[in-house]
Amino acid sequence: MEQAQADKNNSAIRPVLFCECLEKDGIVRRVAAALLGGYAFTWGFTALGTTCLVALGMGYAEAEVAMLLLAFLIFLIVFLWAFAAVRIDRVWKVLGGGAVLMTVMAWVMQHLLLH
Amino acid sequence: MFNGFRIAMTWVHTWFGLVLGFVLMVCFFFGALSVFDREIDRWAIPETRFEPQPMPSFDRLLLPVLEQQLSPDEQEYAANMPKLHDAGKGPMTPRLELPVDEYWAYTTHRDPVLAAGGGFRVPHPKDPTLENHIHGRVTIDPRSGTVLRDDALKIGSDWFYPLHYKLQWEWKDLGYWIVGLAAFSMLAALVTGVIIHRKIFREFFTFRPWKQTQRSALDLHNMTGVVALPFHFFFSFTGLVIFASFFYFPLSHTLLKPLHDQHAVLEAQRAGLPYERAGVAVPMASVDAMVREAKRRWAARDMAGEVGFLTVTHVGDANSFVSIYRAGSDRVSLVGEGIHFKASTGEVQYEDPPRAAVSEINEFLTGLHLQHFEHWLLRWLYVLGGLLGAVCIATGFVFFVEKRKRQHAKMGGQGSRVVDALAVTTVTGMVIAAVGMLVANRLLPIDLPGKGDWEKWVFWAVWALTMAHAFWRSAPVAQGRLNPAWCEQCWALGVLAIAAVLLNWVTTGDHLIKTVFTDTYWAVAGVDLSLLGCALIAFWVGRKLMRPTTYEKNAVNRALALHE
Known part of the structure; x- marks a missing residue:
């Protein structure tokens, strides 16, 4: 009986193994999406936010600081979402697409502000 | 695999926490020691065991020392001079003949000795828009003007302190990036940790040291994680923010450089502080008189204080100016209330304007991390928080091992x-x-x-x-x-x-x-x-x-x- 109890305990605290995930779902792709995709998304978000704030009349240094304070919180949210999301292709679409879109928009915005 | 939200979060917590936990141990432990870096310096360099000193007279004490005993750093000269120098315009200036362009001196309420240094101009630079400086630094006994041996390592402020934010890994700034990833993982580990442990308040009061190691390690892990949760989150977060614009999101040096430069030029025009040398040699007025004027102006703003940081830009030139900043001993925000003087006449050229709300917040947050203000109780609480963080990470390792080792042994x-x-x-x-x-x-x-x-x-x-x-x-x-x-x-x-x-x-x-x-x-x-x-x-x-x-x-x- 003690053995059965021990077995039950054991399964309850059964650890999540690294290799287990690696085989079944391509954990490397998840980590890449969360880190690289998340970073690129945050980069675009921060750039676009900065140019938008400057367009609204804020000083550049001020706008940059404001966005950098937000950047890591945004990164944190999309990073965790990349692991929680059911479908990895959707994660890539949103993060990759968002990154490209926002970076281009920031670049265009900057162009408009300078001229 | 990720068929459950909590399982996914557990995976992130376990594996990011484990892999980057080893780096986080370094950050938290040496970060905790950095709180008393100056004190560790005193222990390691016994000839500097005396009371903290205010900024000494620049005219009588500092300037003669800087003029006579400061020279460009040998290693930096060897590494950077060939890169900065344009061989087409003339021969490379020998190290000890480089003309000085900038002086600085820095002290805090905990420093008996004064850190000072300067930048030496590269006469024929490849790209004149760059700073083109070879730097040199000295440590000075402000009571006598004696220069300390430069191989007396300040173990606290020049070893333990930088270790906690760049691991002393200079190559490609990789140390900053690894620490950045670790700090970000700490944020993720804290959020996922809260998600994993729904019964967070009950666990906060749970510690069963008499149980098996695995159980008590987990209790201690949860307790140290939760009791100092705001502390851990705050320090990881502000640590990232401090370096964000240089390393992690250098928008102003890359994508948004044109916009940044345009605003920087406007800002510089408003301040009216010359960016370049005029090329006309002019002697410098009394800096001590400028210091007196700066202190008078601070006092008039109801924030009387000592000088913490002083710079002379374009030394010996008609465009030279002196910037004087307040020591931040009495406030959290790391701001200098800088006052800038024309070096040749000693008249005030520009005063730093009051900061806008966002900068106020940023300077408060980073100031709270860097803790240059005087508050000994809080200083010890920082040490305690840092060590609690280290205990939290270490017990995480122990829990990881205890949970798996019997199973691993079987397999x-x-x-x-x-x-x-x-x-x-x-x-x-x-x-x-x-x-x-x-x-x-x-x-x-x-x-x-x-x-x-x-x-x-x-x-x-x-x-x-x-x-x-x-x-x-x-x-x-x-x-x-x-x-x-x-x-x-x-x-x-x-x-x-x-x-x-x-x-x-x-x-x-x-x-x-x-x-x-x-x-x-x-x-x-x-x-x-x-x-x-x-x-x-x-x-x-x-x-x-x-x-x-x-x-x-x-x-x-x-x-x-x-x-x-």
Whole structure:
């Protein structure tokens, strides 16, 4: 009986193994999406936010600081979402697409502000 | 695999926490030591054991020292001069003939000695829009103007402190990036940790040290994680923000450089501080008079204070200006209320304007991290918070190993054995390396050339040795038992810490009765007392680890009872 109890305990605290995930779902792709995709998304978000704030009349240094304070919180949210999301292709679409879109928009915005 | 939200979060917590936890140990432990970096400097450089001094007279004391004894750094000259110099425009200027372009001096309310330095101009630069400076620095005794030996390593502020944000890994700034990733993982680990543990308030009050190691490690992990949760989150977050614009999101140097430069030019025009030299030699007016004027203006704004930082730009030129900043001893925000003077006449050229709301917030947050203000209780609370963070991460390792080692033992896996050895390296090994460095500092002869470099080598060598020891002794983990290296390194740490205190006494005559009672000097007494505290804890843990735990004893009793 003690053995059965021990077995039950054991399964309850059964650890999540690294290799287990690696085989079944391509954990490397998840980590890449969360880190690289998340970073690129945050980069675009921060750039676009900065140019938008400057367009609204804020000083550049001020706008940059404001966005950098937000950047890591945004990164944190999309990073965790990349692991929680059911479908990895959707994660890539949103993060990759968002990154490209926002970076281009920031670049265009900057162009408009300078001229 | 990720068919459940909580499982996904557990995965992130476990694996990011584990892999980057080893880096986080360095950040939290050496970050905690950095709170008292200046005090550790005093311990390591006995000739600087005197009271903190205000900024000395620039005209009479600093300027002569800087003019006569400051020279461009040899290593920096060798590395950067060929890169910055345009060979097409003339021969490369020898190191000691470079003209000086900039001086600076810096002190805080905890500094007996003054850090000062300068930038030397490259006469024929490739790209004239760059700074084109070869730097040099000196440490000055502000009472006499004596320059300290430059190989006396400030173990606190020039070794432990930078270790906690860049791991002393200069190549490609990789150290900053690894620490950045670790700090970000800490944020993720805190959020996922809260998600995993729904019963967070109950767990906050749960600690069962008499249970098996796995259970009590988890309790301690949860308790230290939750009790200092805001502290951990705050320091990881602000640490990232401090370096964000330089390293992590350098928008102003890349994508948004045009916009940034346009605003920087406008800003500079408004301030009216010349960006370039005029090329006309003009002598400098009295800087001491400018300091008096700056102090008068601060007092008029109801924030009287001392000078913390002073710079002279374009030294000896008609465009030269002097910037004077307030020491931040009495406020959290790290702001200087800079006042800028025309160097040739001494008249005020520009005063830093009041900051807007966002910058106010940013400077408050980063100021709270860097803690330049004077508040000794909070300083100790920072140490406590940092050490709680280290305990939280270390117990995470222990929990990871305890949870898996029996299973690994059954399956013949080596994973928990490796993790356990790395945990020994980053828990006891790291502290042994730090204390070992202090011991080396007292044992190496004072006139040894390059003494500071020897100390750095000892630090790395000792750390590598503890790692080798941890792996060498790790075999029992693969059989589900405890690595004896934990216990042995605890004893080694205890002995080293006591040795450091005794060596400090023998080599300098500063024993605790003197530094606490008869000739009080808290900087050294504090380091000695902390070393003794560390020794006590190490011996206590070492003793505990030598005995079987209650759980193991119970298991043996149960087995015996069954047998009968």
